[in-house]
Amino acid sequence: MRVLITGGAGFIGSYLSEAYIERGDEVWVIDDLSTGSLDNVQSLLHHARFHFVNDTVLNREALLELTGTCDVIVHLAAAVGVRLIIEDPLKSIHTNVVGTELVLELANKFRKKTFIASTSEVYGRNSKVPLHEDDLRIYGSTVLARWSYAATKAMDEFLALAYFRTKRLPVVIARLFNTVGPRQTGRYGMVVPRFVSQALRNDPITVYGDGTQTRTFTYVGDVVRGIMALVDEPRATGEIFNIGGEEEITINELAARVKAVAASSSPIEHIPYSEAYQEGFEDMERRVPDIGKIKRLVGYRNTYDLDAILAKVVEYERTR
Ligand SMILES: NC(=O)c1ccc[n+]([C@@H]2O[C@H](COP(=O)([O-])OP(=O)(O)OC[C@H]3O[C@@H](n4cnc5c(N)ncnc54)[C@H](O)[C@@H]3O)[C@@H](O)[C@H]2O)c1
Numbered sequence: 001m002r003v004l005i006t007g008g009a010g011f012i013g014s015y016l017s018e019a020y021i022e023r024g025d026e027v028w029v030i031d032d033l034s035t036g037s038l039d040n041v042q043s044l045l046h047h048a049r050f051h052f053v054n055d056t057v058l059n060r061e062a063l064l065e066l067t068g069t070c071d072v073i074v075h076l077a078a079a080v081g082v083r084l085i086i087e088d089p090l091k092s093i094h095t096n097v098v099g100t101e102l103v104l105e106l107a108n109k110f111r112k113k114t115f116i117a118s119t120s121e122v123y124g125r126n127s128k129v130p131l132h133e134d135d136l137r138i139y140g141s142t143v144l145a146r147w148s149y150a151a152t153k154a155m156d157e158f159l160a161l162a163y164f165r166t167k168r169l170p171v172v173i174a175r176l177f178n179t180v181g182p183r184q185t186g187r188y189g190m191v192v193p194r195f196v197s198q199a200l201r202n203d204p205i206t207v208y209g210d211g212t213q214t215r216t217f218t219y220v221g222d223v224v225r226g227i228m229a230l231v232d233e234p235r236a237t238g239e240i241f242n243i244g245g246e247e248e249i250t251i252n253e254l255a256a257r258v259k260a261v262a263a264s265s266s267p268i269e270h271i272p273y274s275e276a277y278q279e280g281f282e283d284m285e286r287r288v289p290d291i292g293k294i295k296r297l298v299g300y301r302n303t304y305d306l307d308a309i310l311a312k313v314v315e316y317e318r319t320r
Helices: 011-023 038-044 060-069 082-087 089-110 147-167 191-200 220-232 251-261 292-298 306-319
Strands: 002-006 026-031 050-054 072-075 113-119 171-176 205-208 240-243 268-271
Touching: 002 011, 002 060, 011 026, 011 038, 011 220, 026 060, 038 050, 060 089, 072 089, 072 220, 082 089, 082 147, 089 113, 089 147, 113 147, 113 220, 147 171, 171 220, 191 205, 191 251, 191 306, 205 251, 220 240, 220 292, 240 292, 251 268, 251 306
Parallel strands: 002 026, 002 072, 026 050, 072 113, 113 171, 171 240, 205 268
Antiparallel strands: none
């Protein structure tokens, strides 16, 4: 199979590229290296079945040629990370809405199956446990730029479903919950790599807010298997799936676990959201997925618990 991965030099995309190459597929990546890096795909760059294009998905000509060449499209390219969204909302909105619309328009032109990466942020402030795919989206004011990420990804979902319903374009959508593993960068506000690098430097581990907010964490390799299974499964077409971890943990507990796994002497400190991000910043209290739907359809399961994931991230950050 010939697979086009947009954002394939990013954290998740690089693991997905490796997995498709390992399976014997041919991979084309288009990535503008805005948050991704060639280091992530270093081991693939000279592989005969791997092709890298350093360009933006907003470049119609480049995307047109690649879409015509490939059999399926996995669309991961996006402005990711709360910090990035707050710092450059205009670019983020443009990439996430116009970029996805172009991907879908060209996929439809060539009738290519398309996977769209969405996010648990789409649920907004809905703290119901666990969150089911049909649950409500609850957002704060548009005055707060952080909500634009959730809104753009929700618009991506609406667009993809509209292409499915009106043009019969085969699409599948997954809402990824916090995905972690080596290669993820802490630069844009991702909590695990940020805590791990603070712990390894024995600097204060900085928890935003009071730390009682909870999350789940999934190993990137599990997410990649989930994405590939959904792309391969015809019955997934036109559907939305949660992919995420099942172990709910407070951010305070996460900081303590990182500290222990890294054998660090870091103190754990709390920083108000207003200082970490912006005045009036709103966070979700709990975010736990119901992953029954993807389990039932493709037999998805999480194979790494949090300590095993943290050990991998610590080992990776130590050798960097
Ligand atoms: N990591 C998570 O926890 C998580 C959670 C929910 C959803 N997601 C989604 O998964 C996808 C991949 O995220 P990730 O964690 O690997 O982040 P990432 O930042 O590592 O990957 C995004 C990639 O897209 C590239 N990119 C950005 N704008 C582009 C453009 N205009 N043209 C071409 N390439 C562009 C970046 O350079 C990067 O390589 C994203 O769509 C993100 O919204 C990730």
